[in-house]
Amino acid sequence: MSNLLDEKFTVVPGVFNPFAALLAKRNGFKAVYLSGGALTSSYGLPDLGMITITELADMVRKIHEVTDIPVIVDADTGFGETLNVYRTVRLLEDAGAAAIQIEDQVSPKRCGHLDGKEVISRENMIEKIRSANMARKKSLIIARTDSRAVKGLDEAVERARIYIDEGADIIFPEALTSVDEFKYVADKVDAPLLANMTEFGKTPLIDAGTFERLGYRFVIFPVTTFRAAARAMDETLKALKSDGTQKNIMNNLMTRAEQYDVINYKFYEDFDKNIAERDKKML
């Protein structure tokens, strides 16, 4: 089983490619969250369930290829119904996912912080959780409920309890609107909880320490790295367009040395060199 729950509390930044995951690890984070919203945005698409399971599994595999940091994967609504959920979990786990998150929204899903969401019935979600539970061998199953915004906080609490009883390991109560609501859920749900600290949504900015004090086991910052990178790219492009040179923004750029360090350039170079030398000796 994944050891994600060994830690008492884990701060988890969102990532959308292997480079971001490598950077997260270098900065001391112990897990990353492969965000559907950030990944689809990086493809130039809206977070409306438009990416395919193959694309998602491929990204998990690519991250797993270069780093052993545990990846929590946002699998949206599970890519279909019960049988699809089974296959989704198998594919993501085989690709290296440490935890797989499935939500109870109607497809096509929306960002949990937008209005106009709908949720599937409790029964329908129970089937998905059972299916995910049967499919997994070592990954954790995170059940996200979007019902707070649709049916109120007590329905979210009720669903959380049911989802845990049906085999989910962690509950992700989506789009809570205050510290009091996070506390309410923590008081009422006896299970590992994950808080979503996305920005520009329905949740005010709350720091990691507060979530830890409330008893949450994880806080994710799912789209923060994407939004920061997007802003940086935009400002860089504006400067290039207006100045025709990067001279004025050199301090904003990661250096070649730093970039190569992140991607372990030297390791691969040395590896290649050593192989060549070894070949020579053998001749």
Ligand SMILES: C[C@](O)(C(=O)O)[C@H](CC(=O)O)C(=O)O
């Ligand atoms: C967690 C989330 O599902 C994501 O895709 O990362 C989004 C985040 C966001 O859009 O800000 C969410 O629905 O909360």
